[in-house]
Amino acid sequence: MAPQLTVERGGTLTTVQDWPGRLGLWEVGVPPSGPMDARSLRVANLLVGNAEGAAGLEITLAGPWLRFSSAAVIALVGAPTRARLDGAVELPFDRAVAVPAGAVLRIGALKGPGLRTYLAVAGGLDVAPQLGSRATFTLGGIGQPGRPLAAGDVLGVGDDANSLGWTRTNPLSIDSAAPTPFESPWILHVTAGPHGAPELLTAAGVEALLGGGAAWTVHHHSDRTGIRLVGPRVAFARPDGGEAGLHPSNIHDSAYAPGAIMLAGDAPVIVGPDGPSLGGFVVPAAVVSADLWKLGQLRPGDRVELRAIDAATAAARATRHDAAIAALAAPPAPEEAAPAARIVR
Incomplete structure (x- = not known):
């Protein structure tokens, strides 16, 4: 059986998104959609060895419960929250983590600062693209399933076309790709x-x-x-x-x-x-x-x-931002491998 994620609880608002979303159709009323925080999804994908545009989950306010049918490698990036495997194993953010077959990932409430976190799975989410993208546009019912995830939904995993063939476990540490404090103002x-x-x-x-x-x-x-x-x-x-x-x-x-x-x-x-x-x-x-x-x-x-x-400064910031994320696409040292999440005692 192909690897799958089964949704046991949907969370407040969990949707499938890819980057950069559904481009070229805004003139006929179809917005790009894609991740609200594109940086976090792009980084999460690179951490697990995906192409940065692979489909993952955007998790808003309170996370889902997900059962993994097969062993997987995942990464969580974005607003911090408590994420546990089978109620006992706490997952770190901003690095790739191995998940055993049959495990249930429970992502808790995002109490702030920040509002959204992103889950990438090695191989990407293998859902059918619509209008050239796997992004979900809930107001138009576009994407698969075209709405927030709910209990009983099943998502395929493991499209080899998304894989770069490696994972990264070192925490992020470079300029604008590094975790930024999620705080007001x-x-x-x-x-x-x-x-x-x-x-x-x-x-x-x-x-x-x-x-x-x-x-x-x-x-x-x-x-x-x-x-x-x-x-x-x-x-x-x-x-x-x-x-x-x-x-x-x-x-x-x-x-x-x-x-x-x-x-x-x-x-x-x-x-x-x-x-x-x-x-x-x-x-x-x-x-x-x-x-x-x-x-x-x-x-x-x-x-x-x-x-x-000014425009020149904005362009320079964009170049630095994208270069910092692209640097994560370089393969890590050969000795790195996805670690097992630590047991919380």
Whole structure:
């Protein structure tokens, strides 16, 4: 029988995701989806010797219980929580770990900081791709099973095409691929968007948005479609939206990018991977690509600072970020092997 994971408990919101998700279809209303915290899934895959885009599990708030039909090698990366095998063996984060056949992995509640953790299995999750990706878009029912996991679901494991042929057990230690403290306040670096001062916002309005300090708080109405922020009121340079609408934040529809910060009325909303591809709101700034992973770890009540940088600096940060992750793709020393998880006494 092919290796399988059987879901005994689904957790709060556990979905299959791959990286970079479902690209090229946003123009017809299908978002990219993929992991909210792409860095953690990419790193988890490389730790177990997968290609960094292999399908794994995105675990939100409280984790699932999973039974392994065969021996496996796994890695957990992201917001820390307690993960145990058969109720006694505690698994470390940020390294590959051997799991015996028949074991049940129980992933606990993520009490914070951070909101999501990621599980990679050597060989990747072998679920059928839809529209070119194994990512789950729950609002559209796309992916397999196209919804959060539930008790009784069975996931195949072991697509050899995903394997790099080795695993890594040393803890992460290099620059932007290393575990970052999951703590509030979060600093999100942003670049200027297409709509700003003096046409649509006043200079004071831009300063209120990007003026430094942890001015914003994550609203509880936040999810994979967008992160809503609560904070100072942003001043507009006009009394209304003219032909586009009554509120000065309204414009004729224009495209959004993942990480775009739109002003939906007076509230900033950061577009997520399941968000809209376009809309009729002013976009004064966008989160830089190297910081997009942080969106997956923001939880209600976290404080956020939006810190402006120029395009050249953003590009340099993206290059360093991707290079640090790519460095993990180098094979480890031959003597390394996936360790058995330690017994908690």
